[in-house]
Amino acid sequence: MLRRFWWSPLLCIGLSACHPTDPGRTPAAADPAAALAADGDHMVSINAADAPPAPAAVKPARDAPWPEVVLENGKVWVSCDADYTGDAGDGPLLEALDRETLDAALEPCRERGLVRVRYAGKINPSFATLVTRLAVVADAMKIGKRILDLDSSGGQVEAAIVAGDSIGDAGWTIWVREGSICHSACVFVLAAGDNRLISGKVGIHRMMRISSTATSRAELNRELQEVYGNVKDYLQRNGVAVGVADLMMTVPNRSLRLLGSEELKQYGLDGTNAVQDDLERIKQMRKCGDDFVRRKDAFLIAFDRQCKLEGSDLETVTTCGQALKEHFGFPDETCPDESPLSEIDTALLAMPAEPLPALAPAEVAGEQQRNGS
Incomplete structure (x- = not known):
């Protein structure tokens, strides 16, 4: 650990x-x-x-x-x-x-x-x-x-x-x-x-x-x-x-x-990176569509709230993020390389012993609404 x-x-x-x-x-x-x-x-x-x-x-x-x-x-x-x-x-x-x-x-x-x-x-x-x-x-x-x-x-x-x-x-x-x-x-x-x-x-x-x-x-x-x-x-x-x-x-x-x-x-x-995020949103809106961008925004908000907690170690944070991706439909079939945390080698990250509780559709929609999407 x-x-x-x-x-x-x-x-x-x-x-x-x-x-x-x-x-x-x-x-x-x-x-x-x-x-x-x-x-x-x-x-x-x-x-x-x-x-x-x-x-x-x-x-x-x-x-x-x-x-x-x-x-x-x-x-x-x-x-x-x-x-x-x-x-x-x-x-x-x-x-x-x-x-x-x-x-x-x-x-x-x-x-x-x-x-x-x-x-x-x-x-x-x-x-x-x-x-x-x-x-x-x-x-x-x-x-x-x-x-x-x-x-x-x-x-x-x-x-x-x-x-x-x-x-x-x-x-x-x-x-x-x-x-x-x-x-x-x-x-x-x-x-x-x-x-x-x-x-x-x-x-x-x-x-x-x-x-x-x-x-x-x-x-x-x-x-x-x-x-x-x-x-x-x-x-x-x-x-x-x-x-x-x-x-x-x-x-x-x-x-x-x-x-x-x-x-x-x-x-x-x-x-x-806020500037890179803006640039990627413009490109991804054209390539991957509105739904992809909304889901990615919602994921990033949830990732900050649920995974990047005070006292968590790097392994726990990345593993939590990989599990959370599934709730938001990532990696995306159309745009897998643009999916969040794609730079992490997912095949070598062990999944949590106890999976995160599934997010109901209303919760996903709530994250998107709080983000203004």
């Missing part, structure tokens, strides 16, 4: 002034990009001129060579199974980010059509490259169900936004499972998921600026305003309340503000 479900403002200019001399400590890097490797648990922003190149926006051709990229400060495991508690665990460790290695890692997932990528490490440019390349390979293999299983203390704001935009275009469900964290810049990655299931800890704090030339609070504030403006635009296009960015400003970078389950819902960081 899994564990429970529910789910520094000035940069110390000289690290030696903040910490006693330690032979084992990595010295501060003069290169702003290299400084990302030694930023501990901070959330950093770097000047645009110092930023490493972002992954190419245009997906490379199948036979085009990929530039060599080394994954820094992170590890990746690839599995074709949504169940990480079984014998396979998180799957084999990914050894490199070249096309041949990624093809070999995802090939076993082609038949099932589901891949789960476990990432533990920093949010940095190589992570952004990772998610972009994974999407290219998954698209080529027609692996439509994608789960990004995160455990990260944070990293670079700009890299998180690049990664998030790639994730938002590629249909990822994001997990923060029990025992895992998503702190600092990781929250921007979390924001981009089509759906988010959270059982670990999500926390935020203020960012600090690498290569800052500020000598006063006013100057530092002016430097950060442009960054926060980009952050707010990013949050808005992912259906997350911009109040998250405002709250970040109030928490010193050396501190951490954990978000409770209700706050995660209020800020739009938990569950279905």
